[in-house]
Amino acid sequence: MTAATTSALEIRGLAKSFDRPAVAGLDLTVRAGEFYSLLGPNGAGKTTTLRMVAGLLPPDAGTIRICGINALRDPVEAKRVVAWVSDEPMIYDKLTPFEYLEFVSGLWGLNPSLAEIRANDLMDWLGLLPHAHERCEGFSKGMRQKVALAGALVHAPRVIILDEPLTGLDAGSARQVKRVLRERVAGGDTVIMTTHILEVAERMADRVGIIANGRLIAEGTLDELRAQTGNGESHSSLEDTFLALVAEQPQQQAA
Amino acid sequence: MSAGSLTWFANHEIRLAWRDWLSMMTAGRRGREKVVAIALAIFVVGAHVMAWYFVAGYVDERTVPTKPAFVVITGSILLSWSLLISQAMESVTRAFYARSDLDLILSSPVAARKVFAVRIAAMGFSVVVMAALLASPVINVLIVRGGAGWLGAYGVVVAMGATAAAIAVALTIALFRLIGPKRTRLVAQIVAAVIAAVFIIGLQVAAILSSDTLSRMVFLKSETLIALVPEVDSLFWWPARAAMGDLTALAAVLGASFLAFGGAIVLFSGRFGHHAIAASSVAASGKREVQRSGFRRRSAARTLRQKEWTLLARDPWLVSQTLMQILYLLPPALLLWRGYGEGTGVLVVLVPVLVMASGQLAGGLAWLAISGEDAPDLVATAPIPRRMIIRAKVEAVLGGIALAFAPFVAALTLISVRGAVVAALGIMAAAAGATQIQFFFRKQATRRYFRHRQTASRFATFAEAFSSISWAGAAALAVGSTWFWLAPAAIAIAVLFAARAMSPHKL
Numbered sequence: 001m002t003a004a005t006t007s008a009l010e011i012r013g014l015a016k017s018f019d020r021p022a023v024a025g026l027d028l029t030v031r032a033g034e035f036y037s038l039l040g041p042n043g044a045g046k047t048t049t050l051r052m053v054a055g056l057l058p059p060d061a062g063t064i065r066i067c068g069i070n071a072l073r074d075p076v077e078a079k080r081v082v083a084w085v086s087d088e089p090m091i092y093d094k095l096t097p098f099e100y101l102e103f104v105s106g107l108w109g110l111n112p113s114l115a116e117i118r119a120n121d122l123m124d125w126l127g128l129l130p131h132a133h134e135r136c137e138g139f140s141k142g143m144r145q146k147v148a149l150a151g152a153l154v155h156a157p158r159v160i161i162l163d164e165p166l167t168g169l170d171a172g173s174a175r176q177v178k179r180v181l182r183e184r185v186a187g188g189d190t191v192i193m194t195t196h197i198l199e200v201a202e203r204m205a206d207r208v209g210i211i212a213n214g215r216l217i218a219e220g221t222l223d224e225l226r227a228q229t230g231n232g233e234s235h236s237s238l239e240d241t242f243l244a245l246v247a248e249q250p251q252q253q254a255a
Numbered sequence: 256m257s258a259g260s261l262t263w264f265a266n267h268e269i270r271l272a273w274r275d276w277l278s279m280m281t282a283g284r285r286g287r288e289k290v291v292a293i294a295l296a297i298f299v300v301g302a303h304v305m306a307w308y309f310v311a312g313y314v315d316e317r318t319v320p321t322k323p324a325f326v327v328i329t330g331s332i333l334l335s336w337s338l339l340i341s342q343a344m345e346s347v348t349r350a351f352y353a354r355s356d357l358d359l360i361l362s363s364p365v366a367a368r369k370v371f372a373v374r375i376a377a378m379g380f381s382v383v384v385m386a387a388l389l390a391s392p393v394i395n396v397l398i399v400r401g402g403a404g405w406l407g408a409y410g411v412v413v414a415m416g417a418t419a420a421a422i423a424v425a426l427t428i429a430l431f432r433l434i435g436p437k438r439t440r441l442v443a444q445i446v447a448a449v450i451a452a453v454f455i456i457g458l459q460v461a462a463i464l465s466s467d468t469l470s471r472m473v474f475l476k477s478e479t480l481i482a483l484v485p486e487v488d489s490l491f492w493w494p495a496r497a498a499m500g501d502l503t504a505l506a507a508v509l510g511a512s513f514l515a516f517g518g519a520i521v522l523f524s525g526r527f528g529h530h531a532i533a534a535s536s537v538a539a540s541g542k543r544e545v546q547r548s549g550f551r552r553r554s555a556a557r558t559l560r561q562k563e564w565t566l567l568a569r570d571p572w573l574v575s576q577t578l579m580q581i582l583y584l585l586p587p588a589l590l591l592w593r594g595y596g597e598g599t600g601v602l603v604v605l606v607p608v609l610v611m612a613s614g615q616l617a618g619g620l621a622w623l624a625i626s627g628e629d630a631p632d633l634v635a636t637a638p639i640p641r642r643m644i645i646r647a648k649v650e651a652v653l654g655g656i657a658l659a660f661a662p663f664v665a666a667l668t669l670i671s672v673r674g675a676v677v678a679a680l681g682i683m684a685a686a687a688g689a690t691q692i693q694f695f696f697r698k699q700a701t702r703r704y705f706r707h708r709q710t711a712s713r714f715a716t717f718a719e720a721f722s723s724i725s726w727a728g729a730a731a732l733a734v735g736s737t738w739f740w741l742a743p744a745a746i747a748i749a750v751l752f753a754a755r756a757m758s759p760h761k762l
Binding site: 054055056076077079082083090091092093094095096098099102103104106107108109113115116119132133134135137151 | 542543544545546547548549550551552553554555557558559562565566569570629630631632633634635636637638639640
């Protein structure tokens with residue numbers, strides 16, 4: 001097996017500027033079957049990076065390979081294996097969860113019978129089955145996020161990218177989402193997630209990457225990160241380590 | 256100016272209104288103020304030229320207050336007034352349902368009554384300013400041609416704006432009390448659209464029934480109507496008298512309107528807060544759809560098209576807004592019915608109206624499909640080429656247009672096959688042009704901003720209108736069997752190229 005096929009995501013020299021550089025020559029590798037958490041202060045470039053990976057933003061420079069597929073040269077093939085979940089659920093108020101999942105299945109060109117089985121399983125896991133035929137317009141934020149997550153998973157993606165998926169969720173919904181993500185990783189899929197809830201990253205992630213000023217400034221397991229800060233104390237939390245690493249970075253001036 | 260006083264709030268409202276207006280005119284881009292100022296100057300000059308062309312011939316200094324003059328002026332006043340009431344109802348509904356600063360205001364230790372009194376006054380003021388600006392070219396021409404007496408028309412415009420705002424506030428609050436906050440949003444906007452449409456359509460229907468023409472002016476000048484209306488000394492004509500410079504009538508009209516507006520502020524500013532809270536707390540409840548099993552086998556393109564149609568069909572508010580544009584087709588349909596079997600003369604009137612309407616309807620549908628996409632990231636991350644997504648959305652729009660206009664084209668074939676073919680081609684060209692312009696100026700927005708899509712880009716709005724008008728002109732000339740149709744068609748294509756050049760997106 002080559003290095004390319006064992007990596008779920010390989011980013012090299014990725015760059016994107018708006019008024020100022022948002023991502024500046026980022027290199028990042030996420031292994032297949034890994035739960036990877038991307039952390040960073042506000043405006044560090046996390047969301048911009050993930051949006052470029054999901055094919056929502058064209059980069060100014062660099063390469064992105066997803067499961068060995070060159071995502072910039074062959075975006076359609078890359079999108080087949082990727083799912084994108086943002087903090088704002090992307091659903092249609094006037095569709096029911098059942099219809100929404102049917103719509104997503106149609107977009108991904110799935111076999112209808114297989115897709116329906118998967119959809120029902122997902123709705124069952126996420127506690128959506130009793131509401132499967134209700135329009136989403138009356139749903140709470142947590143319910144909407146669960147519908148969006150079911151939509152992201154119905155096409156059985158190998159790489160699941162989530163941008164702050166737990167924002168605004170109640171404890172019960174957050175637990176359900178985390179459980180589903182853990183099951184996907186256990187099944188061999190890759191999860192890449194940004195979050196501001198460092199406890200979640202600490203508890204769920206195999207490895208953590210920290211971005212500041214559009215660059216990866218540290219990466220590894222919690223122990224490896226502690227070692228990088230020179231803080232070998234085993235009781236120091238990810239929050240302490242994160243703040244120590246970010247504090248070393250010069251503050252970027254807004255343009 | 257002490258914080259929390261009426262003038263302090265008024266200042267706050269004026270500042271917000273000014274920034275909203277500036278942002279609307281510049282599409283939120285910095286450094287475009289000069290361009291906007293130049294465009295506005297050109298628009299003002301153009302509007303005056305058009306007003307001169309249409310109005311100057313009807314008025315001179317010898318124009319005296321006669322019954323026929325009163326009928327035309329009063330008809331025009333009522334027509335504009337219905338549009339103002341509609342616009343004011345839109346503003347009131349927006350104030351109720353847009354949360355933005357309501358929580359802040361209502362949780363502050365300032366009397367809510369005071370805040371909403373200023374807000375209602377600001378709404379009235381904006382209606383008056385808008386009406387005065389739009390009416391100014393016509394009034395200025397009247398003053399130049401007919402003398403300073405016509406300055407009174409500005410006073411009438413102020414009175415119309417004030418009463419329109421008062422009626423809008425009263426109507427919306429009455430709806431709240433009658434049917435509750437949940438239904439009021441939809442019903443108020445439908446009522447607003449119907450008020451705007453009903454007078455125009457009513458005049459056209461009357462014109463068709465009396466003289467087989469779509470011209471409202473022909474009806475307003477008809478002897479039948481003049482024989483039916485009250486005599487010249489009736490109070491009914493006081494607004495018209497005021498517009499022509501009768502100072503007593505002007506004072507009475509202004510006084511009555513200020514009384515109505517002041518009364519609305521005093522009566523309703525206290526309740527406005529309660530209703531605003533009720534409206535902003537309204538949560539949509541999810542309607543249960545018929546339970547079914549079995550995902551359907553569809554291509555990605557068909558999936559997208561079906562989604563667009565389903566979303567539209569399930570949103571009564573959007574359906575009402577869209578169908579409201581089709582309401583304007585009723586008069587031509589009536590004309591078609593009356594003109595059946597009477598030769599092709601009627602086609603010259605009908606075909607361009609149909610083409611124009613298709614352009615307007617397609618613009619709305621295209622906005623919903625392209626800019627009003629509620630899950631843009633989902634569609635963009637699907638493994639289908641971007642051009643297929645766009646094509647599917649365009650097909651959804653054109654399919655809707657074909658469905659709406661097919662009965663009209665089919666009816667036209669009974670009069671003239673050639674006319675029907677020209678109409679069909681014109682309808683599709685106008686629809687395609689409007690759709691393309693919406694694509695050039697796409698800007699992500701939620702569907703509830705459908706009514707305000709025109710404010711997202713003034714250029715897109717004008718381009719869409721010019722494109723539809725040009726295709727309508729081309730169709731009218733083509734029906735008349737003249738090769739001159741190529742000229743307006745070329746203009747329509749030029750408009751499209753200009754829109755492409757002005758597009759903020761890389762294509």
